[in-house]
Amino acid sequence: MQNKDSIKNTLFIGLGLCLVCAAVISFIAVGLKQLQKQNIIIDQQKKIVAAANLESFYGSVSNAYNSIEEIVIDLDTGNFTDLSPEEYDLSKELQDTSKYISLSSSEDIATIKVRENFSKVFLEYRDGDLNTVILPVRGYGLWGILYGYLAISNDLNTIVGLEFYEHKETPGLGAEIDNPAWKALWNGKKLFDEEGNLLIKVIKGKVTVNEANSNYKVDGLSGATLTSNGVTNLLAFWLGELGYLKFLSNLKEEVSNV
Numbered sequence: 001m002q003n004k005d006s007i008k009n010t011l012f013i014g015l016g017l018c019l020v021c022a023a024v025i026s027f028i029a030v031g032l033k034q035l036q037k038q039n040i041i042i043d044q045q046k047k048i049v050a051a052a053n054l055e056s057f058y059g060s061v062s063n064a065y066n067s068i069e070e071i072v073i074d075l076d077t078g079n080f081t082d083l084s085p086e087e088y089d090l091s092k093e094l095q096d097t098s099k100y101i102s103l104s105s106s107e108d109i110a111t112i113k114v115r116e117n118f119s120k121v122f123l124e125y126r127d128g129d130l131n132t133v134i135l136p137v138r139g140y141g142l143w144g145i146l147y148g149y150l151a152i153s154n155d156l157n158t159i160v161g162l163e164f165y166e167h168k169e170t171p172g173l174g175a176e177i178d179n180p181a182w183k184a185l186w187n188g189k190k191l192f193d194e195e196g197n198l199l200i201k202v203i204k205g206k207v208t209v210n211e212a213n214s215n216y217k218v219d220g221l222s223g224a225t226l227t228s229n230g231v232t233n234l235l236a237f238w239l240g241e242l243g244y245l246k247f248l249s250n251l252k253e254e255v256s257n258v
């Protein structure tokens, strides 16, 4: 009869157990991947709705998101395209050299290295009229890229909200970009002055009501000037010539022709 405590038997049982555990873990990991992807998409939809402050009007996040039209635009021309928004995936666009441009150091004010040729934007219409435009934005903070959404009202100059869905900033410092009190400061701020100069920025310290251009300034995050500057820089990039400027001026013309 075989000895149950033999080295051969112990190794056989140990190896068998490892293989079974590895198979179970891989099975769970593969099974959860799809769920994780789905959760990321749902989280982004929540942020889009939150940036545009739509939940209270539509009653729920899903109702609000269903009222939003997803459209893929060409960033170089600022025109709508007929590319499928369902099939658009930023991470895939940034893996294909024919689908992005490399930015020179003078162009790369948001420190993102490359810019996609096409972007998926979000438009909310009420009674057939454009109400809110929501634009994906990103740029380097202190520890990594901040990914978020900027919502602008139909004058294409007033901010409705700014929400980040992914970043690596420090809790209590740069991660205060997620603090509801700080996010509330963006509502009603203006982007461009009468001459079309982009003035919006996060300052160091607090904005006082009577100071010049207070409409274009947001309080800095205390002890987190580097993240604050990252936010200013990403807005400067995405609202500039290489970002959504052409798209916004096309849209402005369209809105004023209605």
Ligand SMILES: Cc1cc2nc3c(=O)[nH]c(=O)nc-3n(C[C@H](O)[C@H](O)[C@H](O)COP(=O)(O)O)c2cc1C
Pocket (backbone or CB within 6 Å): 142, 143, 168, 169, 170, 171, 173, 174, 175, 221, 222, 223, 224, 225, 226, 227, 228
């Ligand atoms: C561990 C550690 C984490 C930090 N995280 C951040 C951060 O997430 N964002 C940021 O702007 N500054 C962060 N800082 C502080 C920066 O190094 C820098 O001092 C600060 O941005 C300057 O802002 P202030 O002029 O408002 O103090 C961190 C510092 C330390 C030591």
